[in-house]
Amino acid sequence: MRESLSESVISASGLVKRFGRTRALDGLDLLVRAGEVHGFLGPNGAGKSTTIRALLGQLRLDGGQLGPGALGRVELEALDQLVAATDIASSLETGEQVDALASGQPRPQHRVAGDVCQVGVHPHRVAHRVETEDLYSKGNRQKVALIAALSSGAPLLVLDEPTSGLDPLMEEAFQTTIRELRSEGATVLLSSHILDEVEELCDRVTIIRAGRTVSTGSLDDLRAGTRTTIRATTSAVIAGIEGYAATVESVGGLVHTTLSVGREDVARAVTVVAAAGPSALVVRPPSLDELFLGHYGETA
Numbered sequence: 001m002r003e004s005l006s007e008s009v010i011s012a013s014g015l016v017k018r019f020g021r022t023r024a025l026d027g028l029d030l031l032v033r034a035g036e037v038h039g040f041l042g043p044n045g046a047g048k049s050t051t052i053r054a055l056l057g058q059l060r061l062d063g064g065q066l067g068p069g070a071l072g073r074v075e076l077e078a079l080d081q082l083v084a085a086t087d088i089a090s091s092l093e094t095g096e097q098v099d100a101l102a103s104g105q106p107r108p109q110h111r112v113a114g115d116v117c118q119v120g121v122h123p124h125r126v127a128h129r130v131e132t133e134d135l136y137s138k139g140n141r142q143k144v145a146l147i148a149a150l151s152s153g154a155p156l157l158v159l160d161e162p163t164s165g166l167d168p169l170m171e172e173a174f175q176t177t178i179r180e181l182r183s184e185g186a187t188v189l190l191s192s193h194i195l196d197e198v199e200e201l202c203d204r205v206t207i208i209r210a211g212r213t214v215s216t217g218s219l220d221d222l223r224a225g226t227r228t229t230i231r232a233t234t235s236a237v238i239a240g241i242e243g244y245a246a247t248v249e250s251v252g253g254l255v256h257t258t259l260s261v262g263r264e265d266v267a268r269a270v271t272v273v274a275a276a277g278p279s280a281l282v283v284r285p286p287s288l289d290e291l292f293l294g295h296y297g298e299t300a
């Protein structure tokens with residue numbers, strides 16, 4: 001059954017944008033449900049930032065529809081609080097969100113603002129000096145802008161490569177906060193090249209290529225039709241694996257077996273392998289990296 005558009009926060013259909021002879025968007029579709037963290041994936045030049053700019057009204061589309069529930073229909077108050085859109089670092093230059101953070105203006109209950117000192121950026125150093133180019137490194141400017149965005153209390157956050165160049169401590173704080181925001185009903189569109197981050201945080205994922213949507217759904221949906229890898233270490237060759245695609249290698253008196261099975265065969269194959277009493281057993285579904293490269297293998 002088709003999802004009701006009333007359940008979506010962003011609803012874009014058939015978006016087209018041309019820059020001269022280049023079609024940056026070529027019929028792209030994007031549906032982001034209320035209350036989800038939605039991953040937006042594609043290599044450089046795929047159209048991610050162009051899509052975000054179009055959703056935010058920063059450029060005029062040549063075709064397509066932003067239907068009911070699209071970003072353009074979100075209340076203006078939410079958009080006023082929306083930071084970290086097409087260039088989170090440059091959003092710092094306006095100073096608006098960061099000045100509010102530095103001046104001690106009350107923020108929502110999220111603890112991100114309280115974590116500023118822990119990640120090496122003290123809010124009082126920001127006040128009235130936010131546009132001084134040599135005050136902060138690019139990484140620290142990124143931190144302050146991200147903190148301001150996540151502390152805004154906006155019901156919708158559009159984040160384009162938000163943790164690019166940040167240290168692991170800030171990345172961990174970012175992931176924790178995104179989970180908190182989602183639990184409170186916020187919606188996040190997350191464009192990122194860090195596939196582990198997307199796999200960890202996102203409820204659903206849209207993969208785009210050359211301005212078009214090539215796949216969208218939950219990770220389970222995207223893994224449909226893919227194969228799971230089963231690796232086992234035993235003292236003898238495993239009986240009953242003849243019907244599976246398998247490689248077997250004997251090293252130092254141990255047998256290392258790798259099976260590649262369809263989703264429908266995983267339970268049965270694991271039962272067969274477990275019956276051999278393996279000293280090590282790993283069952284691994286295809287990662288987001290592999291799903292991504294499945295769509296971009298020849299051009300990645």
